[in-house]
Amino acid sequence: MSLDLGLPALERAAPRLMRAEPLLTMRDISKSFGNVRALRQVDATVYPGEVMGIVGESGSGKSTLLRMMNLEDTPDGGDYTLRLPGRENENLFDLARYERRMLCARHIGIVYQNPHLGLLMRHSSSGNVAERLLIAGERSFDVLRDKAREALDASEFPLDRMDARPIELSGGMQQRVQLAKAIALEPALLLLDEPTTGLDVSVQALVLDTLKRLQRDRQITMVLVSHDLGVIRTMADRVMVMRHGEVVEQGLADQVFQDPQHPYTQQLVHAKL
């Protein structure tokens, strides 16, 4: 039997067994900055409880996509839905600015690589977490303090430092404060943009460990961007590979790493082995 040398892997079918609906659905997202096409017709689907990893070279559009998911920015075109009660079929990009902010504060948490983006560096750590609760309408001082403490504790932040300002803390601690702020309201979706990049390897391992724990105990749906394949490999269930604003490949994490289909992914994986 002669085999067509160009034979690609079989096209995958639509889900048939999985009965849960996706939590996050993005369709046909495009975004240009001047003549830079940061995102080109990107589709993304994330199911409840999954960790979706996004890898790709610098400038491939990962952070831009995450900012769209966090409703910080709107695309030139495309739809975004989250299966939140009462909002199932709404294109979130159509919401008014204020509504977007409220929805984001209540249902989406984000951790940035740069803690200055996520934290008020001169407020106390517990204050940073409480601020998130205030936005959502919590007013009782005792409840604010208890909930902030609980979130910091779940993020494995040392509670004897909760009155310290982030500016006085190490990078790993700052990331834990961001994480506590992100999970304080038990978000449906947790977005992580290079959460451990720039940390010492040992600190990085501890922060990842905390994330794994949270994922295991609370089944939080996560989208994790990292250019570190090791991070993605230990965390993600599925992976999207981005290049030049496009998704060139996606699949189960072990498949993408062990049997990459796209020439770019093969290069990426082999470079790290």
Add this chain to the structure above:
Amino acid sequence: MTTTPLLRVQGLTKTFRMYHLDSMLHAFEGVSFDLHEGEFLLLRGHNGAGKSTLLRTIWRSYLPVGGHVFYRSNHGEIDLANAADVDIALLRREEIGFVTQFLNARPRVAAQDIVSEPLRLAGVPQAEALDQARHWLDQFGVRPELWRAYPSTFSGGEQQKVNLARALIQPQKLLLLDEPTASLDAGARAALLRRLAELKAHGVAIIGVFHHPGDVAQLIDREIDLSTRVVADETGEEEHVAL
């Protein structure tokens, strides 16, 4: 057998495209076989014959380029060769197990928690799940002092025992085994054998690669030799696989 097979593999083909070498590598072509509940299929073949690749293609950490793997799941029949990734993830959680030589040790998770996790996910109460986990750790010869320790520092053999205890604690419908005995001592090998016999009697279908097939001789119903592509059934009758 007259029942519908659990697994119908038809014309399964795996080729690797290696862009950096500008070449193709044909691992296997047109592999076909049926597997019923409670059947044990042994894969044979020389190094590089494609045994591990066949298991991984069914497990879908490798993507096939042709053929079908019809699988009768609890949720309905599905072709694993082209099923959606989330469907594969679901089947891996609920119905299909894969044991390799390597433990995926996770930081700061105790051996007994790694082993009991599949039961807890299936809704078994914590205390009972832990009891069973300790039972299987004991069966495979992991010393009680280690049950609450983190396996990342265990010896290779100890890690493999944890791996097996976790993979075999709960009967799945289909079990894929890639040289599971590689780093085991005699006691653990015997325990593995007993457990596999029990699972098989329970209706679990098993496809395995064994460095010493003699270990599992009593369990084998059928063999496929990937070097020669010959299928032999338990009566010793051979049938050449159509290529």
